[in-house]
Amino acid sequence: DTAVSQTPKYLVTQMGNDKSIKCEQNLGHDTMYWYKQDSKKFLKIMFSYNNKELIINETVPNRFSPKSPDKAHLNLHINSLELGDSAVYFCASSQASRGYGYTFGSGTRLTVV
Amino acid sequence: GNSVTQMEGPVTLSEEAFLTINCTYTATGYPSLFWYVQYPGEGLQLLLKATKADDKGSNKGFEATYRKETTSFHLEKGSVQVSDSAVYFCALSPSPQGAQKLVFGQGTRLTINP
Numbered sequence: 001d002t003a004v005s006q007t008p009k010y011l012v013t014q015m016g017n018d019k020s021i022k023c024e025q026n027l028g029h030d031t032m033y034w035y036k037q038d039s040k041k042f043l044k045i046m047f048s049y050n051n052k053e054l055i056i057n058e059t060v061p062n063r064f065s066p067k068s069p070d071k072a073h074l075n076l077h078i079n080s081l082e083l084g085d086s087a088v089y090f091c092a093s094s095q096a097s098r099g100y101g102y103t104f105g106s107g108t109r110l111t112v113v
Numbered sequence: 114g115n116s117v118t119q120m121e122g123p124v125t126l127s128e129e130a131f132l133t134i135n136c137t138y139t140a141t142g143y144p145s146l147f148w149y150v151q152y153p154g155e156g157l158q159l160l161l162k163a164t165k166a167d168d169k170g171s172n173k174g175f176e177a178t179y180r181k182e183t184t185s186f187h188l189e190k191g192s193v194q195v196s197d198s199a200v201y202f203c204a205l206s207p208s209p210q211g212a213q214k215l216v217f218g219q220g221t222r223l224t225i226n227p
Binding site: 040041042056090101 | 145147149151154155156157158159162200202204206214215217219220222
C-alpha cells in the first residue's frame with residue numbers, strides 16, 4: 001500500500017489552462033503539505049493543512065488554491081497556468097505530535113508549454 | 114530566520130570511498146535535524162534524524178551527529194556503493210513537534226562510480 005499517493009505523476013498542459021493535482025495519505029497523519037521543487041532541486045513549502053485547517057500559506061500566487069476535504073486528502077488546484085509553474089510538486093504528510101519528519105509522495109512533474 | 118546550508122555539489126566518488134556531505138544550520142531554539150535522500154524519479158525518503166544535541170542518527174551505513182556548538186549535521190558513510198547515487202537533502206524542523214514546516218538545504222547530488 002502506497003503511504004502518500006499523488007495523481008497524476010506527469011502533467012503536460014498549455015499556458016492559461018487550469019489543472020488539479022490530488023494527494024491522499026493512508027498513514028493516519030493529521031498534517032499534510034505541498035512543496036514545490038524547481039529545476040535546481042530546491043524545495044520550498046507552499047501550503048500546510050492540519051486536520052483540514054490551513055496553517056501554513058507561504059508567498060504563493062493566488063492562482064494556487066489548496067483544498068482539504070478531509071485530513072487524508074489535500075488537493076492543489078492551479079488556475080491560469082504559466083511557464084514558471086513548471087516544476088515537480090510534492091505532497092507530504094506528518095503526525096504533528098510525533099515529530100518524526102515527513103512522508104513524501106513520489107511527486108507530480110508539471111510541464112507548462 | 115531558519116536556514117540550512119549544504120556543501121555545493123555535485124559530488125563524485127568511487128565505490129568504497131569515504132563520504133562526507135557538510136550541512137550547517139541557523140535556527141532559534143532547539144530544532145530537529147534530518148537527512149532525506151531522493152533517488153532519480155522518486156520522492157524524498159527520510160534517511161536519518163536527530164532531535165537533540167549530541168544525538169547521532171544512523172541508517173543504511175550513513176551517520177550524522179547533531180552538533181549544537183558548531184550548528185552542524187554532517188552526513189558520513191564509510192564505504193559508499195553505486196546504489197547510494199542520489200540527491201541528499203539536509204533539513205530542519207524548528208521544533209521537535211508540531212506542524213512546523215521543514216526547511217531544506219539546496220540538496221547535494223552524489224554520483225558513485227564503479
